[in-house]
Amino acid sequence: MMIRELLAQRFRDAFAAAQAQGALPPGAPADEIIERPQKPEHGDFACTIAMKAARTLRLPPIKIAQAVVPLVDKGAEIQDMDIVPPGFINVRLSPAWLQGHVEAIRAEGERFGHVASGAGRRVQVEFVSVNPTGPIHVGHARGAVLGSALANIMAAAGYDVTREYYVNDAGTQMQLFYRSLYARYLQALGRQAEMPQDGYRGQYVVEFCQELAKEMGTRLADMPEEQGLAEIGRIGLERMLAAIRTDLEAVRVTFDVWFSERSLFADGTYEKSMELLKQGGYLVNRDGALWFESTRLGDDRDSVMVRRTGAPTYFASDAAYHYNKLCVRKFDRVVDIWGADHQGHVNRVKAVAEALGADPSKLTVIIGQMVALKRGGEAVRASKRTGELVTLRELVEEVGQDACRFFFLARSPEAQMEFDLDLAVKQSQDNPVYYLQYGHARIAGILRNAAERGLRHDDGDVALLTAPEELDLIRKLLSLPELVEAMAQRLEPHHLPHYALELATAFHLFYDRCRVISEDEALTKARLKLVDAARIGMAQCLRLMGMATPDRM
């Protein structure tokens, strides 16, 4: 059990005991009674049970606190407790208990920070899922980084995680893309060909088709148009997906499953989900098109599923896809990460999930707000259609993968953010990314140094770690598992970069105040143990964020 939960239990027991003795009137305590104070002088934890019960018990919070505190089992964990107006109970952990965790952390090693809150539950995180009609650009970077970090965190929380990319390989946009490729290919062969209306005019299409013309010669042009189009589409899709995969790997974003939209039509999932909607009476015919009545389930407008032409819309296959996620593969939890431009689809998808018989509360859609790219003071417009694109690849080359990940991760998804390219590069000598990694490298340096001197610290006595900076570092390390659990539960990875900075600060401060390798052999060994624990914690943070853990810089 984690310390936080253990404390909550102790306070609930004491509260009940006080009631049993008649010291407090009956009434249930609140659910959330333990929190982390902002100020260190307020202790390691604060219990708010007294203030939260004041109303129902009709007693001043101070009186309640005074009745509860004497009955709390302090065990080996609690050093002391203070009652502070208006009714906080501040808890200080015992140094011995803190010190013991240095050993615990070292014993856990790479598993330190992992918790079991998600054990036995399967979660799917679907993210990026960009149409394979062009390279990944910076607008997608945020969701990519966010999704991969969230998946890492969920895995650390014990979930069985599937990282998934939904490949829209079936829609009208793809047809348009294929026709654009075909036209550019013919042009590359020197033939007359017109780009389709609203076609993909990016330079990458031109370049790709020139290569293709070189490779294939006129072979694809000599086929009947329909066949050539299909063939060039097949090749284009394959190459585009490969490029997307490579670009994503450059920011350490990988997937377990690349799920094909077309497969939903091939394996009958689409038919099945449409049939279910029909049986539920959610489908109506209007003007020759088939509509899903999402307004019956709280949406603000109905949605077309099958066009008058007979072609299913994107939404129809998305309905089938979510049927697959929730009812076929039966994930316990499904997280979709979308861009702000898909905001209006959230209620629609939730409605259709419900109509398909799934529990919509299992589905969470995280909307990542737009990223405004700036270069100097100038806004950079990124758009595939106009061909003015700033690719993810360019961004990574400019600011580096670690900086890229850190900056995207440090902001909560719903906050619109600005990313100034010049600033990110200019800051690179003095930016938080280096602060963290320098901390890790510094730790590695000390351990290297100790090893070179033949110092072994397995028999170090952690009871010697009594300096405030030492205990603060241990405290900070200890809160990582708690943070992982909270982030997984709330689906909020953005706390991790902030925690990592605090951990680095605690280490740097310790380093500054407490000489590790000294003439005092016993203290040296004890401190080396702490440094080792700090290495484990720091590395875990960086790994969860998908950042490098350099031993030297």
Place this chain on the structure above:
RNA sequence: GCGCUCGUAGCUCAACGGAUAGAGCGCAGCCCUGCGAAGGCUGAGGCUGUGGGUUCGAGUCCCACCGAGCGCACCA
């Protein structure tokens, strides 16, 4: 016009309904003849967009307004 999201230090951003709202960058100073100065310390800098409300307590919840972004297709 309607819907969703967001307005917090000069800039970029944090803050389970809790205590004197915190970091980083930038700015002004100080600290290496001992393990990595890519570090540490000190200081200046805020009516949390505005106005109401809910309660022991509001940056956080509710209402109105102002401002920004994104939606409101038989595109995805």
